[in-house]
Amino acid sequence: MPKVKDVEPIELHGDIWKHITPGEVILEARGITKRYPGGVLANDHIDFKIRAGEVHAILGENGAGKTTLMSILFGLIQPDAGEIYVRGLQVRFRSPEDAIRMGIGMVHQHRKLVPAHTVLENILLGHPKSKGVINIKDAEEEVVAIAERYGFRVDPRARVWQLTEGEKQVVEIVKALYRGAKILILDEPTSALTPVETERLLESIETMTQDALGVVPFITHKLPMVLAISDEVTILRRGRVVDRLKTAEATEQILAQKMVGRPVIFDLKKPDVTPGKPVIQVEDLSARNNKGLIALKNVSFTVREGEILGIAGVAGNGQHELAETLMGLRPAESGRILFNGQDVTHLPILDRWKLGMGYTPAERTDVGSIGDFTLVENVAMNYYFDNRYNHAGFLDYRGLRQLTERIIEEFDVATPSPDVKIQTLSGGNLQKIILGRVLSREPKLIIANLPAQGLDVGATEFVQRKLLEARSNQAAVILISEDLDEILSLSDWIAPMYEGEIVDILPAAEAKKDIIGAMIAGLHQEH
């Protein structure tokens, strides 16, 4: 058997990136295969090429093998078989450091920044230049120059914890570029951005392609983004490349169908429901965030039976505090919450569950579930106090198991058994269990905080359908989402939030996406 000597990236000269001609293949993967212990074939002979000055999107549902492929390209894991070529040179990445040296930059969806440090410190962190004495001034100038070149607005001296998600992403991109990335891998680049921020990112990517950089966004669910951003799309399903096409030839419908493997309904039918009596009335509610600052300012609204109120907004504008205050996880600073006419402002959390309030939190793994518990024990989170399953202090685990089986069946949860730990489930299945558990209580009010965020197309559609079903069953729903399309398609009323205030409450029939987009960006004040 012939043996090829390892290509040692360390020994390579930095001039591998000289004289790039636009359109030339700068990164090529051939036959990438990865099988995990347990037999899951995450990547099955994946081939693809990235050209200089091109945006090549990788599209696929959760579990399609995107994360594995991304990790292989960035040296986080090694493939079982297959080769990677950078400008025609075969390379093997033993660690991200190797990948970075070869000009590959990665922008993680879950930001890997130090919150207490400044933007500049984060950018310099881990850079080879910063191993000895750092010339902060020069470094700052260089960073600012890069940011300006690509139209990013970021203050290098700001502390990272002060930044919005969009700004943090900018820091990660600048960090990658500062380290000399020629191929930029973006993991779900627009999932946390406002429409305005998305627009700006697209412009920056445009400039990058002019500079002959290769950009590879990995995308699960933002199909319009794929169409807007990319030149070419590779679609993965179950670890294989199912298709590769020029974006110009694609539509949202085609992409979704190839990705899911069946036709997907985009426009959910919203049945006509006659709203009933008010379920929740919120009056001048204010609350503080974890830093002790007022983050929710005098918010008032009413939601009736059979209505969905969509709270639109960018992360960090008080929606999260609103949800937690309504459920009692956060104390109200002032104002009142009336639930079916009863003042619940200062009621303990458990009493709110018992009265018929239900909450599906955005933090599904940290708050919404207990990873080390089985599915049955997780379902018990909403039933340990319920007389149907709690007999004189003893829990009816057999009954709870049957209940869990019913939820698994009704919500189409993929799991080998209700007795496995919930941390073994994928994000979509986890959310189905949480939602199923909360909805099985038949709550009169459902507060759904980012119910479809991070879910793939199939699971998103399912979760949204279940919320509409609850609405048909005369439940009141408060839907918190950063996805304006979701808000527009599900809500009866839309309340855009900006800096802790509800800007306006509009009937969904009259709401325009651009106006709401402006409202949540703080650009549109009250009419």
Place this chain on the structure above:
Amino acid sequence: MTVAGYQIRLLRRTSLPGWKAALFSILAIVFGLLLFSLIFIQAGQSPREVYKQIFGYAFFNAYGLRLSINRFIFLAFASYAFIIPYRAGLWNIGMPGQLYLGALAAFGVVYLLGGKTGDLSMPQPLVLTLMVLAALVAGAFMGGIAGFLKGKWNVNEIVVTMMLNFIAFNLVSFMIKDGGPFMNVGGRGESFELPEAARAPLLADFPYTLVLVFLLMIGIYLLFARMSLGYQIRAFGKSPAAARYAGIRPFRISVLVFLMGGALAGLAGYHYFAAVPGVYKIARTYAYFGDLSFYGMISGLISLGNPIATLLVALLFGGLSIGGRSAQGKLHLGFGIDYALMGMLMISLVAFQFFYHYQILITKKTVPQSHPTMTEDLS
């Protein structure tokens, strides 16, 4: 890692059947005993003889077994005192303080009934009930302080329980030494001896507290496996944020687990000083038992908070502390070798928990024929 064409890989386990966990623990004990043999060999002793002496005395000698069981009961209570807060994610390091206070309260009952100077007129069952209740309440009070501070202001429970140990230690000292109210008439730095009616009865040579251990085992097992309260404690222990979301009140859990844990530690104090034949007083060396209670904590940790498994570990350590001491005297081994052996087993048991989380896979390395450019990985 690849060695001679075989690939050795570490795999994270997703689940572990109970029998495997037990097997690893037994292997750990065997490994620890073998390793400690070297020390005995170095001391010029045959390990076989030493272990025969240790285990023979601890478990197969009628007198030694009684001593071992007394220690076992003590460690079992101490272990439960640790396990209940531990399942809620909280660390009770205050068993010594709680058991000192439990012992003081039990003796306080006798003192108030006039038992310091003469026998009691009250019937024995009533006296015993009062003593046990007092020990439970006093231990619970001591534990409850930590639980309250933790639940109310999130004060670190480890620091609080440890500091309370010092307070309780000196409180005992004040009560039994130099003219303290519980001082023995002959001085000697120990408490008065319990009158006949306050001494715990024996059931087949063993203190009746042995029965309490098994009742507690069943109770604690049911608490965590079947009861709503146990579920809430476990949920809080695994994820305080998720538990809070589900309506479980952190303050209530913190206080409850420390009340329960403290009460059981109080019982340990009652057991050793008021129920073990031949003791029946708060000994001058009471601090020794405070320290010994930490073996209850270790046994709770090794058994991962399992109320049944912990009894086996407690029995092992209880026996070793007796057998080791006896072997040390008989065979003229170095001072402290008994505790060194217990320490070695403890480390071995903890080290073997690696196998609870990982398994080692050895496979023959094959290179796929269709990919001739694959390189041998020697990293």
